[in-house]
Amino acid sequence: MIFHKHQATVNDILSRYPVKRSAMLPLLNLAQKEEGYVSQAAIREIAGILDLTPPQVFETATFYTMLNLKPIGKFHVQVCRSLMCALVGADPLVDWLRKHLGIGLGQTTEDKMFTLSTVECLGSCGTGPMMQINDDYYERLTEDKVGRILKDLRETGDCSLKSGPFLVPERGEGVVSL
Amino acid sequence: MKTFEKILLTNMERPEYTGSLADYEGTGGYKALKTVLGKTPPNDLIEMVKKSGLRGRGGAGFPTGVKWGFIPKDHPGPKYLCCNADESEPGTFKDRQLMERDPHQILEGIAISCYAIGAQTAYIYIRGEFRLAAKILERAIAEAYRAGHLGADIHGSGVTVNVSVHAGAGAYICGEETALLESLEGKRGKPRTKPPFPATHGLYQKPTVVNNVETLANVPHIVNRGADWFASIGVPPKSTGTRVFCLSGHVKRPGNYELPVNATFRDLIFELGGGMRSDKPLKAFIPGGASAPFLTPDHVDVQMDFESVAMAGSMSGSGGITVMEEGTSMVWAALRLMEFFYHESCGKCTPCREGSSWIVQILQRIMNKQGRPDDLRTLTEICENIGGRTVCAFGDAEIAPVQSTLKYWRNEYEALIEEAEALKGSRKEIPVLSLA
Amino acid sequence: MSNTSTMVTLTIDGIRTEVPEGTLVIEAARQVGIMVPHFCYHPKLEPDANCRMCLVEIEKIPKLQTSCSTRVAEGMVVRSSVPHVESARKSVLELLLGNHPLDCPVCDQGGRCDLQDFSHEYTPTVSRFKELKRVFPKQYLGPVIETQMNRCVSCMRCVRYCDEVMDAQALAAEGRGTITQITHWAGNELECDMCGGCIQICPVGAITSRLSMYDYRPWMLKRTETICSYCGDGCQITVQRKDDQLIEVNSALGAGRNNGDLCVRGYFGYHAAEHPDRVQQPLVRQADGSFAEVTWEEALDRVARQFTRIKATHGSDAIGGLITTRCTNEDLYLFQKFMRVVIGTNQIDSGARYGHINGVRALRRVQGTHRWTIRYEDLAQADAIMLVGTNVNESNPITALHVKQAVKRKGAQLVTLESLLPVRSTVSNITTLSKHHLEVKSGQFSAAILGLVKAVVESNLVQEDVAREAPEFVQTIRTNVAKVSWDAIREQSGLSQTDVETAARTYSQAERAVVLVGREVLRSLGGEGLVTNLMDLQILTGHLRRSGSGLGCLAEGSNDQGAVEMGAVAEYFPGPAGLHDEESQKTLTRTWGQAVPAGAPATLPEVLTRARTGDIKSLFIVGDNPVESLPGDAGVTEALDALEFLVCQDLFLTETAKRAHVVFPACSAMEKDGTFTNTEGHVQSVRQATEPLGESRPDWEMFSALSVLMDHPIEYNEVKEIFKEIRGVIPGYGLLGPASTPPKVDEKTVAQYVTSGFKEDVDQRYTLDASPAAPEGALTLRLVQSLYHSGKYSTRAKGLMEIEGEGRLHVNAREAGRLGIEEGQTVRLANDGGQATVSVKLNDRVPDAVAWFPEHFDEPVRALFSLKVDPHTHVPVWKTAHVTVTKWSSTNRSIEERSRV
Ligand SMILES: Cc1cc2nc3c(=O)[nH]c(=O)nc-3n(C[C@H](O)[C@H](O)[C@H](O)COP(=O)(O)O)c2cc1C
Ligand code: SF4
Numbered sequence A: 001m002i003f004h005k006h007q008a009t010v011n012d013i014l015s016r017y018p019v020k021r022s023a024m025l026p027l028l029n030l031a032q033k034e035e036g037y038v039s040q041a042a043i044r045e046i047a048g049i050l051d052l053t054p055p056q057v058f059e060t061a062t063f064y065t066m067l068n069l070k071p072i073g074k075f076h077v078q079v080c081r082s083l084m085c086a087l088v089g090a091d092p093l094v095d096w097l098r099k100h101l102g103i104g105l106g107q108t109t110e111d112k113m114f115t116l117s118t119v120e121c122l123g124s125c126g127t128g129p130m131m132q133i134n135d136d137y138y139e140r141l142t143e144d145k146v147g148r149i150l151k152d153l154r155e156t157g158d159c160s161l162k163s164g165p166f167l168v169p170e171r172g173e174g175v176v177s178l
Numbered sequence B: 001m002k003t004f005e006k007i008l009l010t011n012m013e014r015p016e017y018t019g020s021l022a023d024y025e026g027t028g029g030y031k032a033l034k035t036v037l038g039k040t041p042p043n044d045l046i047e048m049v050k051k052s053g054l055r056g057r058g059g060a061g062f063p064t065g066v067k068w069g070f071i072p073k074d075h076p077g078p079k080y081l082c083c084n085a086d087e088s089e090p091g092t093f094k095d096r097q098l099m100e101r102d103p104h105q106i107l108e109g110i111a112i113s114c115y116a117i118g119a120q121t122a123y124i125y126i127r128g129e130f131r132l133a134a135k136i137l138e139r140a141i142a143e144a145y146r147a148g149h150l151g152a153d154i155h156g157s158g159v160t161v162n163v164s165v166h167a168g169a170g171a172y173i174c175g176e177e178t179a180l181l182e183s184l185e186g187k188r189g190k191p192r193t194k195p196p197f198p199a200t201h202g203l204y205q206k207p208t209v210v211n212n213v214e215t216l217a218n219v220p221h222i223v224n225r226g227a228d229w230f231a232s233i234g235v236p237p238k239s240t241g242t243r244v245f246c247l248s249g250h251v252k253r254p255g256n257y258e259l260p261v262n263a264t265f266r267d268l269i270f271e272l273g274g275g276m277r278s279d280k281p282l283k284a285f286i287p288g289g290a291s292a293p294f295l296t297p298d299h300v301d302v303q304m305d306f307e308s309v310a311m312a313g314s315m316s317g318s319g320g321i322t323v324m325e326e327g328t329s330m331v332w333a334a335l336r337l338m339e340f341f342y343h344e345s346c347g348k349c350t351p352c353r354e355g356s357s358w359i360v361q362i363l364q365r366i367m368n369k370q371g372r373p374d375d376l377r378t379l380t381e382i383c384e385n386i387g388g389r390t391v392c393a394f395g396d397a398e399i400a401p402v403q404s405t406l407k408y409w410r411n412e413y414e415a416l417i418e419e420a421e422a423l424k425g426s427r428k429e430i431p432v433l434s435l436a
Numbered sequence C: 001m002s003n004t005s006t007m008v009t010l011t012i013d014g015i016r017t018e019v020p021e022g023t024l025v026i027e028a029a030r031q032v033g034i035m036v037p038h039f040c041y042h043p044k045l046e047p048d049a050n051c052r053m054c055l056v057e058i059e060k061i062p063k064l065q066t067s068c069s070t071r072v073a074e075g076m077v078v079r080s081s082v083p084h085v086e087s088a089r090k091s092v093l094e095l096l097l098g099n100h101p102l103d104c105p106v107c108d109q110g111g112r113c114d115l116q117d118f119s120h121e122y123t124p125t126v127s128r129f130k131e132l133k134r135v136f137p138k139q140y141l142g143p144v145i146e147t148q149m150n151r152c153v154s155c156m157r158c159v160r161y162c163d164e165v166m167d168a169q170a171l172a173a174e175g176r177g178t179i180t181q182i183t184h185w186a187g188n189e190l191e192c193d194m195c196g197g198c199i200q201i202c203p204v205g206a207i208t209s210r211l212s213m214y215d216y217r218p219w220m221l222k223r224t225e226t227i228c229s230y231c232g233d234g235c236q237i238t239v240q241r242k243d244d245q246l247i248e249v250n251s252a253l254g255a256g257r258n259n260g261d262l263c264v265r266g267y268f269g270y271h272a273a274e275h276p277d278r279v280q281q282p283l284v285r286q287a288d289g290s291f292a293e294v295t296w297e298e299a300l301d302r303v304a305r306q307f308t309r310i311k312a313t314h315g316s317d318a319i320g321g322l323i324t325t326r327c328t329n330e331d332l333y334l335f336q337k338f339m340r341v342v343i344g345t346n347q348i349d350s351g352a353r354y355g356h357i358n359g360v361r362a363l364r365r366v367q368g369t370h371r372w373t374i375r376y377e378d379l380a381q382a383d384a385i386m387l388v389g390t391n392v393n394e395s396n397p398i399t400a401l402h403v404k405q406a407v408k409r410k411g412a413q414l415v416t417l418e419s420l421l422p423v424r425s426t427v428s429n430i431t432t433l434s435k436h437h438l439e440v441k442s443g444q445f446s447a448a449i450l451g452l453v454k455a456v457v458e459s460n461l462v463q464e465d466v467a468r469e470a471p472e473f474v475q476t477i478r479t480n481v482a483k484v485s486w487d488a489i490r491e492q493s494g495l496s497q498t499d500v501e502t503a504a505r506t507y508s509q510a511e512r513a514v515v516l517v518g519r520e521v522l523r524s525l526g527g528e529g530l531v532t533n534l535m536d537l538q539i540l541t542g543h544l545r546r547s548g549s550g551l552g553c554l555a556e557g558s559n560d561q562g563a564v565e566m567g568a569v570a571e572y573f574p575g576p577a578g579l580h581d582e583e584s585q586k587t588l589t590r591t592w593g594q595a596v597p598a599g600a601p602a603t604l605p606e607v608l609t610r611a612r613t614g615d616i617k618s619l620f621i622v623g624d625n626p627v628e629s630l631p632g633d634a635g636v637t638e639a640l641d642a643l644e645f646l647v648c649q650d651l652f653l654t655e656t657a658k659r660a661h662v663v664f665p666a667c668s669a670m671e672k673d674g675t676f677t678n679t680e681g682h683v684q685s686v687r688q689a690t691e692p693l694g695e696s697r698p699d700w701e702m703f704s705a706l707s708v709l710m711d712h713p714i715e716y717n718e719v720k721e722i723f724k725e726i727r728g729v730i731p732g733y734g735l736l737g738p739a740s741t742p743p744k745v746d747e748k749t750v751a752q753y754v755t756s757g758f759k760e761d762v763d764q765r766y767t768l769d770a771s772p773a774a775p776e777g778a779l780t781l782r783l784v785q786s787l788y789h790s791g792k793y794s795t796r797a798k799g800l801m802e803i804e805g806e807g808r809l810h811v812n813a814r815e816a817g818r819l820g821i822e823e824g825q826t827v828r829l830a831n832d833g834g835q836a837t838v839s840v841k842l843n844d845r846v847p848d849a850v851a852w853f854p855e856h857f858d859e860p861v862r863a864l865f866s867l868k869v870d871p872h873t874h875v876p877v878w879k880t881a882h883v884t885v886t887k888w889s890s891t892n893r894s895i896e897e898r899s900r901v
């Protein structure tokens, strides 16, 4: 029972919508947060909560690329490969990560720490190349920086290089008043 | 030299500004809300927004006041407002900044807009990846509830507005307004056939307005300073106000720059953006997000208002300007965007679903020097058969990169195909389809 | 709706036409003979406009529009074949064919495939698509359905059908974009109604039946339109055969009462007819007890001589007859005529005795007509529908579809009084659509119905004019229901006063309201009284006479209704008319050229009793199988063994037929002509679709042949002549077919009923009977109808056996937890009657403290049940028992198995 201990959250989510089914994505996101992926058990539970059938939940889940239907590594490294990031070096970054982690795209390191994927535009086109690891964005990446991020994550589970509230160009940085 | 007044970014660019409720109120925040709620008749607000000339910042540029006016007044309700914070158009990253840096500006806009259209419930549909922005918005919503700016009977006005954040889970198409509604209803994010339009049959088949984050953020300022003030900025009467343009690609200083819409691409790229990042000259730029046809250096002096960009053969779209320097392969650029569209097509319409995968395969082949002489004709025809034949505007969007690069840089395609012809015979044709 | 709709004039390809407002352009075009090519559009589904094939040009609209989603407007000018449009179509085809495999030669859809047909019409044969096609592995969605997703055109018709029409939501569109595929979910085996709708509605060959895979090319098939014999809904089916082999059954849109929909039995159950166990030759019992295959002459002669002898020695009433309601009207009519005219007895009964008779008797009593006064079309228009003990999804799946449509499309308010939990799963469950679901304790419908009437009377829901015109009727009922307390009702039925009252209000206040009554009521003790009480409810709420309102009893057998109308039941002559009805006696005497017999009738239980006591010496059993339709303690075998001479006429050597002296091999419904009367009262043509197997013959031919041999010839050249005779003896018996309007209530009968008729038994009908409480710790075991089967006949259909091949004990997860048992485990059931070991299946719609077992496989558990006979209507009631359940561990079992060896 995935949602058992989150009963209050589930109730809060349900209370926001006049139609239960709207709680679908919030619950799927919650399930993924809880287990790292959306398990079949979670799908059944969500179906039960929303008064739907498992196929209805399943087909919805498979539409959304952030939802993993299979277990993945502890850290999901997702590098933006869309044009804007590619213009400023996303491809070499992906290559570097592949080599450094020793895995291909869509694969997980043997220690189950990292899963590497490329994704489409994440809305950081001015600060590329960039990647998202779990909930956090890391931007203006260089090989050194990525090396440090992976190391920190592996060692401490966290990394101070993640982005804070977004503002670009940053204050004082090249603001030209015309 | 021109001076550009900023509206939305003024606060957040001040060093001490954190975006907290206190900060926002300290700069006159929620004044507009208190002024109008329960006092100004909703219809007057709609008229005010119409008069301001505010147009949607989400991409289509539809006049906001007019859209609000479509909401049936005699409908018993409920009615809904959806704030479109799905920001997934490649090259666009302004809403993220607006949300993370000044969430109350948006919430105030939402509350006023709800009042104007008679909605008691608003959902902020935010793309799933924006975890930080979602967290910041949720915190701000809690603050606003505590301060009585949201919730039941706001400031004793008898008006109720409830706002919640609804996170997506990875689907560009959910930025399309009807797909957004489907997704918000807990379904696969497939656009709906219009008519009926959301104004009458929106969320849960009830009257609904979908507005972009930036659009809504402008509303408090229009209330505070008047429709005439807003209408005087830009290129009145059709394109008014400022826009937050997102500059990316091969420039020195990429970022979000707020400019009145009568500024030119040159102002943005060469003045604010500091010009090209290296000594290579400008080769091409996309003037309005991935869905906008590419433009050339000949177009840098075009003004960035909706009409001027359209006249130049593209669209101002979401306001994302991506700059490419000499040496960038335009076939490659088109392919990258096409791969994006292929990945993001919801799959509902045959032309979009099948066409995007076909185009990607052809472009990949051409890039891999396995192009065929008739490929360009095939590409052109596929594009023609997608445009205008699909449920949503995604179909029109996805052909923009191919059509425009074919128009301006056909020689690059031809060169690759010629190379392929030259190589023909010397190697086996290995089909390529990488579904990254 | 249609009566108030305004008409809109438009022009399509130069043709001016007028259609109702709201019509889709594609439909308007169809009406003037223009077929706009399409994939995703289907009249049964909400428009989705995804395939983009049906684009047309509409004047004043710049872009091409999808005709499947655009509604007509006044003055609209549509062009469907201008070059612009044609080129768009070609392009869609080219795009679809891009990823579509060119496997037409091995595709079951080849020859009737929309993609093939349109491609033929619109595309040049060369495709420019020279890239890689996406490839999906072929999948089995469970035992009978296969998917080949490479062929899928993403029209989503299957998924939409499964959701919108079936309300099963069992299919999922997995993934996005080009790699979308139709699956059940995450590799789980498909569990659903298995209606085959997804196969039928797929415009290409992406979803096909595993029963007929690769067996045929469509143009090799011979088609026959006939009626399914699995239930009383009477679906129109198209039987397709190659040579004499049954290949497939499907149903055409627009045809029959089912309009193209079928259930699992109709779609996958056709193989029963050609089961190798069919009796193919007349059998005669030898001195050593074994059967010998003989010629027809020999068998018929033997029977004729025995019947003649017994009649001569012991009188006509030493012979009785039983017939199944799977027979046609003509068979049923001729059987009763044979029994009355040639044998000279009224001791005739049929399968209608198992419950349907209760409904017909009540209807005749209160409204004068024995048929529904409503039709499926009225269901679609109803404002409220009430289901009482129907289990309609399982017993009458197509009636269930009409109910679903009424609720889902038209917003009818559904009230359900069912012993089911409203749990949603991928098998549709009508109670999940309910606005007011009243979960009635198993077997306690009497209290529930009483509660409804009480609620109507006490909540001022009685129509004013009824109170005015029949004050005594209203007052008597009021006095009666006042005597029963809500506490007592709740105690017995499990329903609360408020719930019953809200439901009663919804039902009463609806403008048009329909009640459907099902097996839980019809097959219960006092069933006739319960239906009568529901008719009282109809009177009180004013729904009895209102057009569009009415009460229908759901017929389970394919010709339950026909059996009663043909006089193949103890209490009626054809009509049905009472045995003492002088008018009827006169007509029959005239038509038959002989007076009707004067002897007393005998119902099924009476026939058996009389056989046991030796009063009846010989039985003629046609298709009925009392040995397996009644529990062990009914003494059927004793009765049959006591007979001097038993004749069975059947498809199979059933447990009953095994005891016969002579067995006649009968034709299945696929092999003969005739008519069935469906639950609504529609008389529909059954047509011969395959050659009779072996020496089998249509039932009526045997009666006719015997009559000749017994010197009482009743002869016909063909079935139609029998039907003509039927029309002659039943006044007002209409022509064939679905066009007949529903009969109206007979005002005289109603007036008689409300002034005096009701008094006869009103006091008994409005009391709560003290129903025996379940013993402490016991589970209520119920034999239920499974969706996947029909009687025992369907257990011979290999497709259905693949889906459900054995009987399992269904309990809900809570109950299983309480009993400490799990899915798949073996348990032992026991009570005074005996014991049984069965395996467990979890099913969350089974109520707490109850277990279900499919009646089609009841053999191992039959000993646990005991028979009760309704004292009034003689309906045998026995499908409920109380049992204890214990886990039967696998070790125990192996010991048992070893000792058996
Ligand atoms: C494929 C597609 C993607 C879109 N994505 C977004 C988006 O991410 N954010 C947004 O605000 N509008 C997006 N739009 C535009 C919306 O459909 C809609 O026009 C907009 O939200 C309306 O708000 P506005 O009038 O304030 O611009 C998209 C449109 C299409 C066709
Ligand atoms: S155009 Fe593409 S994205 Fe839009 S509805 Fe059709 S398939 Fe989906």
Ligand code: FES
Residues within 6 Å of the ligand: A080, A081, A082, A083, A084, A085, A086, A120, A121, A122, A123, A124, A125, A128, A130, B090, B091, B092
């Ligand atoms: S292109 Fe990389 S974040 Fe937009």
